[in-house]
Amino acid sequence: AQTVTQSQPEMSVQEAETVTLSCTYDTSESDYYLFWYKQPPSRQMILVIRQEAYKQQNATENRFSVNFQKAAKSFSLKISDSQLGDAAMYFCAYASNYQLIWGAGTKLIIKP
Amino acid sequence: DVKVTQSSRYLVKRTGEKVFLECVQDMDHENMFWYRQDPGLGLRLIYFSYDVKMKEKGDIPEGYSVSREKKERFSLILESASTNQTSMYLCASSPAGTGGAYEQYFGPGTRLTVT
Incomplete structure (x- = not known):
């Protein structure tokens, strides 16, 4: 079965800086899609970015x-x-x- | 813009009550989903539906049932609410098709507390 792992429960970054959130997955399939979704506090989940596995170029x-x-x-x-x-x-x-198989999530804090 | 609405943002129910959570989408999407979201566990799929009157069990269907009588509406039913069903419930919809099927649009969620 496929699994998705996000190893960082929480990350913080200074405003205007760059941050990288990690995700690993396990699958035996060769063709699939990967997504990042964002859920702001008390607001709806929205799609951030999508990657198709057969495309070598990063989205x-x-x-x-x-x-x-x-x-x-x-x-x-x-x-x-x-x-x-x-x-x-x-x-x-x-x-x-x-279906979408989800990681546990990473909370991103932005420091002003 | 796709709009997915859920009947309540917050709900408090007593143990043993029958609970209905309603979800409506206005974009004529074929697929609809019910998730439960708990801290540290991500989203877990309860049920999904790919057509009217069709339903498929997800990962955690026990204690829940669903109904889809119209294309735009997907209801989640807790037959006899229990305290371990206290959670955030998210509804989502997506169009049919290989790529589009996976881009899910979410409602605002219902935070259910069972006491």
């Missing part, structure tokens, strides 16, 4: 980018120029059939 969305290492089964999220609005729980997820 980028404005200040958010991923480092996808397929052989190592690693999918980290880099947030550049951190802003106060980036404070949230971040979840890594793996797509299998209809």
Whole structure:
């Protein structure tokens, strides 16, 4: 069965600095999708970025980018120029059939 | 914009009560999901539905049932609420299709407390 591991329960970063959140997964499949979702305090979960496993190029969305290492089964999220609005729980997820398999989450704290 | 709404943000129920959590999406999505979110455990899938009147068990279906009579509405039912069902419940929807099926849109959540 697929599993997703986020080894950092909490991270903090100074405003305007760069932070990287880690995610590893375990699967025997060759074609799949990986996601990072963000859940701000008392607000809805939203998609941050998506990576398709067959694409070698790392996905980028404005200040958010991923480092996808397929052989190592690693999918980290880099947030550049951190802003106060980036404070949230971040979840890594793996797509299998209809379902998403979720990591436990990383709480990101932004220091002003 | 996709909108997923849930009937209550906060709910307090007594042990043994039957509890209904309602979820409505307005984007004609085929797939709908119910998750439970607990600290340190991430999101765990309770049930999902890929069509009207269709349902599939997720990872933790025990103590729960669901109903999908209309495409836009997916209800979660706690037949006899227990204290260990105190949690945040999230509803999500997604369109059909290989890639799109996985981009899920979430409601604001219902924080349920069972006393």
